[in-house]
Amino acid sequence: MKNEKQQEGVRAVDRALDILLAFRPEDQGLTVADLLKRVDLSRPTLYRMLATLEHNGFLISSGDPQQFRLGRSVARLAYVWTANHNIADIARPALHRLRQATGETVALFVREGIDRICVAELESPQPLSFRRGVGYREKLVLGASGRTILAYMDLTEKELKTYAEGVKLELDNYQSELLRVRKQGYAMSRHELIEGAVAVAAPFFNGADIVAGSMCIFGPSVRMTNERVKTYGALLMQETSLLSESLGKHVRAVSLPTR
Incomplete structure (x- = not known):
């Protein structure tokens, strides 16, 4: 009984x-x-x-x-x-796994208004590498780490113009790029903010299913080939899926592509 x-x-x-x-x-x-x-x-x-x-x-x-x-x-x-969980602390194991797997600089960004800000970064151990530093801030419309956030914000054309104020953008092409990023699941940029640098980034979400930020891998173009970009994009989506789940979002596991 x-x-x-x-x-x-x-x-x-x-x-x-x-x-x-x-x-x-x-x-x-x-x-x-x-x-x-x-x-x-x-x-x-x-x-x-x-x-x-x-x-x-x-x-x-x-x-x-x-x-x-x-x-x-x-x-x-x-x-x-939320008072006892810092996103950077929660994401740190994922950042370590990514740096171990890629050998490149990895970073975590969170959205702050029309900008994103770097809240965690692990620098590449290789002599030729790129880093932005914790506290680095940039507009969401610029760079892969911002664009992958923007792609999931469902902005109207008027709102996008506000986000792009002071930046020369062809909005029609830009909207198409955001749709492509959303379909692909990650964003990529070459020589956009730093000459010779390539960035790959994927978004993560909070428990309300709202995009909260992005996880990014930075590296020089001599190492970041198209094949590696695809591989790193898949790795990022896997890790951001786990991070989103840790933040309360119900997600399905992301499988790595087979070779």
């Missing part, structure tokens, strides 16, 4: 978590009917679980028909999590 009670308690926790994880960033509120489509629970069980979650502040409800939204207890957990 004791084991049965323990198992029932575990099932109750599983059910509660299924309900909370059923909410998506775009949801303004979910009705009972909406939730029944997303969780495998009977209506009576769902009502009991919703009442318990609301009583403990994990959900709030309003309106007619009644709609549920995530509550203050979820916000508190999110605050505790």
Whole structure:
């Protein structure tokens, strides 16, 4: 009987978590009917679980028909999590793996307004290499590490003009480039910001499925051949997928291409 009670308690926790994880960033509120489509629970069980979650502040409800939204207890957990997790610290193992695999400089950028800023960098051990340094700031419209972020921001033409203010860009061609980056999953630049330098970058996302920054590999053009760019792009997508998952985004694993 004791084991049965323990198992029932575990099932109750599983059910509660299924309900909370059923909410998506775009949801303004979910009705009972909406939730029944997303969780495998009977209506009576769902009502009991919703009442318990609301009583403990994990959900709030309003309106007619009644709609549920995530509550203050979820916000508190999110605050505790973010207060104890620094993106640069979370990404550091991935940066080490990338530098070990490529021998090139690797860096992490986060979006800050119309710019991106470098928050972590591991320099290549090779004599000929490039680095920007922690704190380096540049507009999102320039360079692979910015363009790969911009590609997932769904900007209107008017908004893009604001981001490109003071920079000479052919917006029609630029929009096409952003679409190509999004389809490919990573961006690449040659001799764009530093003569002789090649950069490859892929985006990472937060738990709300919003692009938060990019991970980038820098190297000289003599080493960064087209074949290596493709390989490094795949490596970056694999690592940024893991980083996004660590930040709360539900993602599918990215497989490396077979040779």
